Amino acid sequence: ILNVEQSPQSLHVQEGDSTNFTCSFPSSNFYALHWYRWETAKSPEALFVMTLNGDEKKKGRISATLNTKEGYSYLYIKGSQPEDSATYLCACDNYGQNFVFGPGTRLSVLP
Amino acid sequence: EPEVTQTPSHQVTQMGQEVILRCVPISNHLYFYWYRQILGQKVEFLVSFYNNEISEKSEIFDDQFSVERPDGSNFTLKIRSTKLEDSAMYFCASRGDRGIMNTEAFFGQGTRLTVV
Numbered sequence: 001i002l003n004v005e006q007s008p009q010s011l012h013v014q015e016g017d018s019t020n021f022t023c024s025f026p027s028s029n030f031y032a033l034h035w036y037r038w039e040t041a042k043s044p045e046a047l048f049v050m051t052l053n054g055d056e057k058k059k060g061r062i063s064a065t066l067n068t069k070e071g072y073s074y075l076y077i078k079g080s081q082p083e084d085s086a087t088y089l090c091a092c093d094n095y096g097q098n099f100v101f102g103p104g105t106r107l108s109v110l111p
Numbered sequence: 112e113p114e115v116t117q118t119p120s121h122q123v124t125q126m127g128q129e130v131i132l133r134c135v136p137i138s139n140h141l142y143f144y145w146y147r148q149i150l151g152q153k154v155e156f157l158v159s160f161y162n163n164e165i166s167e168k169s170e171i172f173d174d175q176f177s178v179e180r181p182d183g184s185n186f187t188l189k190i191r192s193t194k195l196e197d198s199a200m201y202f203c204a205s206r207g208d209r210g211i212m213n214t215e216a217f218f219g220q221g222t223r224l225t226v227v
Contacts, residue, residue: 034215043115044202046215089154096207097167098144098156099216 002026004092006102013080014110020076021105023090027071032093035064035075038104039086047075049093080109113137117203117219124193124226132188132222134203142207143186144216145178147171147199154202160186193226200224 004025013019032051036044048057053068061078087106091099116135124130136143145157158178159167177189200223206216
């Protein structure tokens with residue numbers, strides 16, 4: 001059974017701080033990893049689709065890295081802003097058939 | 112920007128009743144999914160749908176559940192004889208206008224189902 005974990009479960013940072021969190025997944029039979037940002041009462045918003053070992057992707061102040069050999073991905077937020085407050089979900093893509101989600105990291109950025 | 116829309120946003124139903132959750136996926140997408148999140152738990156996969164048939168389903172998706180794409184635009188999830196433990200946020204997603212490799216899935220805002 002594919003199991004995806006994330007840490008920490010929740011995080012409180014001050015505005016302007018940089019932060020990062022982890023997604024871990026089984027390294028065997030890897031296909032793709034997705035990161036989503038999910039604000040309350042909104043649709044989960046796709047951030048990155050990562051497929052290759054060593055991938056590094058960036059969108060504004062948010063970036064992500066991927067290590068498929070050891071089974072982890074990091075999400076970094078540089079200079080956190082209150083609008084970054086959300087739950088960040090990672091999901092293993094099971095060959096397009098479905099996603100297996102982690103439990104999420106809930107980020108609160110305090111002004 | 113195209114989006115996945117779900118209706119209703121909230122649904123309260125009595126135990127034993129049937130509910131239909133509706134989704135309008137992005138129009139040129141080919142792959143459709145239902146997920147749910149019970150409060151405090153992980154988002155979990157229910158079913159995937161491609162080429163007018165179920166392509167994969169989880170253990171949760173038993174005979175109580177069914178999906179349909181009746182008219183080429185709507186994608187519905189029917190839950191028969193609802194139970195208290197069916198209370199959850201149900202999400203629809205779609206992806207892939209030409210294939211799914213390296214493509215993101217687009218999610219709706221969810222329908223919060225409460226069974227009383």
